[in-house]
Amino acid sequence: MLKTCAASDALQEETSGLHVPLVWLEFAVGLILLGAAGYYMHGALMLPKPLNVHALGAGDFPIIIATGLLGALLLLLALSLVKIIKGVQTTVVSISRPLAISVGVLVLLGHAMSLETIGASVSTAVFAALIMLVSGERRPMPLLLIPLALTVGVYLVFSVALGVPFP
Structure with missing residues (x-):
């Protein structure tokens, strides 16, 4: 059995x-x-x-x-x-989750298209959370903290370490 x-x-x-x-x-x-x-x-x-x-x-x-x-x-x-x-x-x-993969690709394209309109910081945080949701993450703390940490990390690398203005 x-x-x-x-x-x-x-x-x-x-x-x-x-x-x-x-x-x-x-x-x-x-x-x-x-x-x-x-x-x-x-x-x-x-x-x-x-x-x-x-x-x-x-x-x-x-x-x-x-x-x-x-x-x-x-x-x-x-x-x-x-x-x-x-x-x-x-x-x-x-490909076990073709719909989730397709939605994920659309989210990444949306992130690229929204960089100039809403700014890199807001766009990175919002779309990182959306990618996590599409990937199956449902816990509220990681959905809030990981996009925030990612946005701060990217800002520090570009603005502080490389001296490139972060829009």
Whole structure:
């Protein structure tokens, strides 16, 4: 009886969540990152050119980074396509909480978008608490203290240690 319960729990754990072959996950993530790298390259190309045409300017470094990133992503996509076409059997990746992960990504994007409007301190504290909630934390003291400590720590590193103004 005990083995049956354990076996049924293991079976339920194996069948719950999202199961994706690794090669398809690599391909999908590669496409998403390729779009993001293309957007980054577009922004890098909009940066002003150096006054000396023979010198590397500050705007050239993002172009170098974007070029390397695009090349690496195209290689990843090509390798993934070869694996898909050949029908190579890969491991299956199990994502047990796809909704929580998706909400977490949206919270992180919201944090990035709110930095300029509500300020870095408030945004970091609020969105750290939201990430903790999405991750399953429900105890009130950690939900209050950890975002506060994180915000103070980030402020100290940037403003005090590095001398960079914290918005």
